[in-house]
Amino acid sequence: MTTQAVTLIIDGCAVATVDADGTEYRSGHVLLYGNRIGVVGAGPAPDLGPGVRRIDGTGCLLTPGLVNTHHHLYQWITRGLAPDHTLFEWLTTLYPIWAGIDEDAVRVAATGGLASLARSGCTTTTDHHYVFPREGGDLLGAEIAAAADIGLRFHPCRGSMDLGKSKGGLPPDDVVESLDAILAASADAIDRWHDPSFDSMLRIALAPCSPFSVTPELLRESATLARESGVRLHTHLAETLDEEDFCQQSFGCSPAQYMEQLGWLGPDVWYAHGIHFDDAAIASIAASRTGIAHCPTSNARIGAGIARTADLLAAGVPVGLGVDGAASNESSSMLEEPRNALLLARAHGGPRALTTRKALAMATIGGARVLGRDAELGSIEPGKLADLALWRLDTPAHAGIDDPVAALILGARPPLAALIVNGREVVTDDAMRTIDESEVGRQVARAQAALVAKAG
Template sequence: MSVDLLVRDAYVYVDRGWEIADGWIAVKDKRVHSVGKAGDEPVAAKTISARGRLVTPGLINAHHHMYQNLTRSYAPVTNGSLFEWLTGLYPMWAGLTEESVYASTYVAMTELLMGGCTTSMDHMYVHPRPRLIDAQIRASTDIGFRFYATRGSMTRSVEDGGLPPASVVQREDDILEDSVRLVESYHDAGPGAMTRVALAPCSLFSVTERIMSESARLADKYDLRLHTHLAEDPEEDRYCAEVYGCTPTEYFERVGWASKRSWVAHFIYPTDAEIGRLAHAGVCATQCPCSNMLIGGGSADAMGLRARGMRVGLGCDGSASTDHASMWLEARTALLLGRYRNGPHSMSARDALDIATRGGAACLGWEDEIGHLRPGACADLVVWSMSDVALAGAHSDPVEAWLRCGPAVAGTTVVSGKVLVEDCRPVMTELGDVLREHARHSRRMQCLEA
């Protein structure tokens, strides 16, 4: 029997506890058809030789703000705290349009593919104009990227005691109506979906209690995931104490979000008791190590959360704070940060890879189909590329070498059985035109304050 694609001559990391040296993986009808050792490969319409390289499931980005690559490394706020760079950038983000969001999403997804990511969510919470998420979905469809859009929102402007200007917040009814429209228009709950939608109010200090509780109600009605920032900054603790009379986690529980539907970004400052309660409730967390370290606001203890029973994924976070979209770099940084924090025996490269694959899939509620390469899984995989110089001497453990050596990039990235990166280059012929449009929009936005 013939298959559509065969990747051979590889070290295949199929899933945690299942690795095949000198192995192969076969793809048919957008699914992993079979895996095995050299010598019994099926006939294939297309064959890729990995030349001994590591093959893994595609990495999963569980927290991002793609539009922010329009204001990458913006000098006036690069060394600010979280709240300082937010207040500095909100006025520029008020200039977002459908065209600029399409370009920023296209660039972000291409960059993610080059860093080995095959599925990403995006937390789009700035809405100065309507139908910006529609533009994101057009970009993901044009590329062929597996996309989990989230309908973010803000209702509290500076006038209401929040951080953003009035130009980027919305009325409660408009948010809820558009949430329903997006879900009914785009959310695909079926097997092998390329587009799904979740509800994602920005943060506890940027939306009203009604938006939080109504989002939870809509999630129950439509069987959706829920996402928000939680316990990211000590200033959030002070805000919740003054406004709600409780901690951020207690407020999160009060509005009905402590359930298996929810995953949260950062979760840096909970108490031990709060960690235990949310883990027991089935809430997942996303660590964004590079962003957290650049802002200097602390970072979640990923392995500590896992030890308490909480599923943990990885995220790039927004380009405004991280300035890159490489999930390989996030995985390596998570490994280094974990070992720096808890000692050399606390975390391995396999732990980091598990967080970046299975952990991200758990955040998205999608473990049955993505985050592993078992037969029947979606055919999302990466053949990793690293220079011979970087790998010289690394013979005993390809998975450890993947993060301990480097840098590594995606030599081949396959999404739903389709090659989107080949020989370390994205295959999209429109990329040059999109980059020129991106540059035009980026320069326009960065001159808005002048």
């Protein structure tokens, strides 16, 4: 490889590659060739002369960028509402407020939420947008534009609801769509935006919201459309006992059995939450390679329960992590998720239920596997995409913690020395490079006040 091919050197840092062998270096280096990882090794980087940009990683830990497998970005402008409600109470309180969103509000909310993710080490994120008011405008396009502004790799899910309250569902009728309208909009989203290429910054998935807000016909038709179009499928499942009761009363079976009957199992499917699975459900999910987006912070905030993470991993289920919507996880910090996943798993299953390195793996290669991108993302290996997080661990909060992975997962949130997405620096020295954070904060406050007043 020629000297001119090297575009960035990260040198002198600890490196946790999260590759299949768990390779780590106490002091190592990484060379980038544009948007690809070129060389990963121990010791100092070779001297390539003054023309190559170099980041001094002394005192830092380099990890793969974190992968967020579940979010609702529009909720960034409804944080802090209904703080002490059950899930169903929380939803019925917030649906009338969410009914007032439009594309300007969604773009502001998405910009704020995506900036928060970037600041917490996230390089790839999904979003599950399922609220489409009739006069809202191009809501999916608004958040796609926000992701381009921030610079994150983005997997938006064209969500949907067609089972309103008058037909036995939970959402009010004015925020649901017809089956035909949903399928047309879903096909249009795939045609407009889905990019299946190796280094894609934008991929679409289809995501009917949940068993209590969509019809069986929508689930079946969405699965058919997604598989004909080569895109993935996503939905909420087994999040609360209320949902279990709803499915037993409505369909005579558990949520997992219901989805299996409708063809919603397979390596192209991932469920958000997956808390209340029995042994048979876990076995079926594992055999089909269906993925799980584990959302420990949101699950605890809503009081939904503790997922059987250790059992899912032991069965071979692909498990990633998600912050979930900002209205049920106000911090929306991706780095909090592996720590909280570890703490909840150990609280439920004992001190060996989840290790620090398995927690980091769920936040990186696990998330990439759930999204079908583990050949491209999620570990620091030559040929993979240059999505990296460089964490500063020489601060007083981390001094004296000998194990850098333990410092990252168990310690206070460290400053982010650099966040690199597709070979481009998005965060440098714990500050966004792509947007004015102060101005975004002002826009978020105005949008939140306007939305709540509209619902008033």
